[in-house]
Amino acid sequence: MAVTDEAIGKIKQMIVAGELRPGDRLPREPDLAERLGLSRNSLREAVKALSLIRVLDVRQGDGTYVTSLDPAMLLDALSFVVDFHRDDTVLQFLEVRRILEPAATALAAQRIGDEELAKLWSVLDALGEDPSIDELVANDLEFHRQIAACAGNKLLSSLLDSLSGPTTRARIWRGLTQEGAVHKTREQHAAILEAIASRQPELARSWATVHIAGVEEWLGRIV
Incomplete structure (x- = not known):
């Protein structure tokens, strides 16, 4: 779980820093995992967790996007x-x-x-x-x-x-x-x-x- 928490934290930091903005598509999984120094499995678990709390939107066959981050949705x-x-x-x-x-x-x-x-x-x-x-x-x-x-x-x-x-x-x-x-x-x-x-x-x-x-x-x- 600690590894997944680290992955969540790194993706969150990208959003907070403005590297990823509302509506942006995340880089391909292997590219993002390498960039963040994560295993693909821990990255995948982090994406799954962040999609559950409506920070990320996983679109089958299209990719993973940052949501609008609208407060009402996040709440x-x-x-x-x-x-x-x-x-x-x-x-x-x-x-x-x-x-x-x-x-x-x-x-x-x-x-x-x-x-x-x-x-x-x-x-x-x-x-x-x-x-x-x-x-x-x-x-x-x-x-x-x-x-x-x-x-x-x-x-x-x-x-x-x-x-x-x-x-x-x-x-x-x-x-x-x-x-x-x-x-x-x-x-x-x-x-x-x-x-x-x-x-x-x-x-x-x-x-x-x-x-x-x-x-x-x-x-x-x-x-």
Whole structure:
């Protein structure tokens, strides 16, 4: 594995140094192996590993290319890792959300357009007076996803999207067990959206913090 790690590191260095750019085709395997001082087998394993995390794209019969290196695509690997979370790490995921999501909400208040704002109001209005738990959670996920998208930062949006999965069960659990969860969610979502709509980033940040910290505090009491 150490030899493969060395091969990965050398290819990574070529990309970081600009010798290989997004969309470039890698040199032929024997040529690249000789250039990097690697065996063809270790190079092959490195290419395989880098293709799994979407850094390289192996095209059968054509060659191996550097991908676009788009942050959203590269963060697919993070999503894979996140899927292996344990229930006792959910509070840690919520803690990270509490750090990142208020920042995204503040950015959304500064950058959101009228059409995006109308979509957010539609999401809020779509939550009926007596939704099922599935409807509540789906609405909550979509509300936060759209806010993150409105922040205008693909990397931040992708990070938050990756972190949303592990907290879904906590959202369901809260909806099932906490009295007034639907009302509280709707009330806090409305406050967040009002702050965004009035272009008050710090107020939007504060309400987002209150919203996520409330779930975190509730979960901390019962686990």
